[in-house]
Amino acid sequence: MNKTATDFKGLLRGLLEARVDFIVVGGVACNVHGSARATFDVDVVYARTADNIDRLVNALAPIQPYLRGAPPGLPFSFDAKTIRAGLNFTLMTSLGDMDLLGEITGGGTYEQLLPATVEVDLFGFPCRCVTLEKLIHLKRSSGRTKDLEVLAELEAIAEERRR
C-alpha cells in the first residue's frame, strides 16, 4: 500500500455512516478542540459489542486495513473474529493510518470513556469526541515526554476558552 496523505474526513465519515460506536481520541481529538498541531493518523476507542464489531468490520473492510509496520503477506484477516480475539490494532488503510483501540490508558473502555465525551457535528453526523479535560488527563496519564508540548498546548486552549 502506497503512503498517501491521511483522509481524515473519509476515515471518520466511513465510521459515522456505518453507525459504528466510537470515540475520537488522540491527535484528531486535540485538533477538534483547537490544537494547531499536526497528526497523521486517526485514533478511536470502539465499543466491543458483537454488533458494533460487525459494523466496524463492514465499514473498514473496503479500505483494506492491514497491520501497520508488519511485513506484507502475513495471514492477517480483518474480520470480526480477529477484532474479538484482539483489543488494540494499529492499522494502515487505503485512506491512511488508523488506530482502533478497545481500551486506553487512563480512559479504559468505550463505555468507561463515554461520560467524558462531547458530541460534535462532523460531516453531517454527530460524532463522539473525548472532552478537552479528559484529553488532558489522558495525556498526563501517559507520562510520555513527547506529550509535554501537546499538554502545554491543550492547557493553553483551555485557558483561551475561559478568556
Place this chain on the structure above:
Amino acid sequence: MPDAPTLPRDPVIEAYKKDVDRTLIREMLKLTPEERILKLQDFVAFAVELQKAGRQLRK
C-alpha cells in the same frame, strides 16, 4: 463545546506553556470542529507532497 474546568497546575507543563503560540490557537478556535479537521487534512496533504519532493531530490 463546554469549557474545560481548571486542572491542578504542573510546573513542568507550565514551563512548556510559555512557548505555545496562542495566536495559532485563537485562529483555530474561530473554526468549527469540522473546519479544523479539514485544515489538518490540507496540512497533512501538503506535508506528504513535501516528503515526496524531498525524496525525488535525493534520487
